[in-house]
Amino acid sequence: MIYYCMDSQLVVEELILLGTSTCPVATTTFLLFSKSIISMLFLSHMGKSELAGVVLAIGVVNLTCVSIMKGLCMGMDPICFQAYGAKRFAVLSQTYIKTFILLLFICIPITFLWLNIEPVLHGLGQDHSITKVAATYLLFCLPEIPALAHLFPLRSFLRAQGLNSPTTIVATCATILHLPINYFLVSYLKLGIKGVALASTSFTYNMNVGLALYVYKSNVAIKPSITKTIMASVFKGWGPLLSLSIPCVCSVCLEWWLYEIILFLSGLLANPQSCVAATGIIMQLTGLVYVMPFSLSLSISQRVGHELGGGQPARAQWAATIGISTAFIYGLVIFALYVTLRNVLGMLYTNEPDILIMLSSALPILGLAEVGNALQTAACGVLTGSARPKVGVKINIAAFYLVGLPMSVVLAFVFKLDYQGLWLGMVASQAACALLMVCTLIKTDWRDQAKRAEELTLTVNKDDMESVELVP
Secondary structure (H helix, E strand, O other), X not given: XXXXXXXXXXXXXXXXXXXXXXXXXXXXXXHHHHHHHHHHHHHOOOOHHHHHHHHHHHHHHHHHHHHHXXXXXXXXHHHHHHHHHOOOHHHHHHHHHHHHHHHHHHHHHHHHHHHOHHHHHHHOOOOHHHHHHXXXXXXHOOOHHHHHHHHHHHHHHHXXXXXXXXXXXXXXXXXXXXXXXXXXXXXXXXXXXXXXXXXXHHHXXXXXXXXXXXXXXXXXXXXXXXXXXXXXXXXXXXXXXXXXXXXXHXXXXXXXXXXXXXXXXXXXXXXXXXXXXXXXXXXXXXXXHOHHXXXXXXXXXXXXXXXXXXXXXXXXXXXXXXXXXXXXXXXHHHHHHHHHOOOXXXXXXXXXXXXXXXXXXXXXXXXXXHHHXXXXXXXXXXXXXXXXXXXXXXXXXXXXXXXXXXXXXXXXXXXXXXXXXXXXXXXXXXXXXXXXHHHHHHOOOHHHHHHHHHHHHHHHXXXXXXXXXXXX
């Protein structure tokens, strides 16, 4: 264990480094979130079945495509972060190309599923009129799948270099264009659901084009090199990337699926319509609040990876400590806001008395869960930056599915705590997850992690005899 002396100047320096990375990532995430908000504005003028069908389709997109691609792409983060810190720039190009190829292969089963989604949704008991709308939306979103397969690794490739602001600028431009594109396709051409799907697809392609132009024109960014040496390495040495990507995708999906299970369980309680509606609102609030811990987690991962790759274990530990402390403070602030505004937040979404009563009783409990969620998300960033996603998967399985989910079921259905019981189980899962992750980090040998970082980048590219030149 390495101990870094507590110095206010070092604290401020580290906070500035984290903030410089976190703020653009958070802004970008908010902008990407606004994409769905703009789509919903145009959907609100259509019928109930159209709105429900697209909401269902977006859920399918998130569960079967976005979560899987995002999880697999997270496997390239520790390799690229540590390689950049070690100045082995050729490794960045190799990993970026390999991840893109990996996601292209994943596009095949996703495409097959979307083409046959209607009978699948029917089998899950969904309404026929709603599933027909969802199937139409997904059909016209098919071109977006390969665009997402390239966008995720391209964003990670830039983030590994500490270049987060370009993504924010491109996302801003794409969001500004998204409104007139929706209007042209939906209102002017009268394409309806098809227009909303095509507008979503165009958004992703606009992001790809904008970031590709930045990489090509930039004097700062590393241009992905497609030399004979690098292309030859693409067909071998997949072990390190897959050993990180598979645990990462498991970790992301396990957490995403837990909230879907809670949504399903809420429909089994008394007054299921109000319970499901309240859970839907809570999931919206949770998604909004999660932007900051998620962005901070990526920044911590970047900082830890750079320092370990650069052979600075003490600085890596310091970055982890400051990052986790910041996340804990953020969680406490959210808890205080939820308690203070528990009778107000629900009114932003509904005026139904039953739903408002459920929300006011559940929000303080959810606030406690957000404290643990902020902590464990930041700690997960440290594990990713130090190339230990398998540890995170084991902790997630134990905390969410061996502690939290059983407690939610027992408290809600056995002890008759109903809706509050579901969220008390979530508090238990987040607390267990945060505790296990923090204990793991306390026991971390940071010098050993720096040695592992060097071994990882060398393993990825044993013949690292050339580096990628900056764009002139």
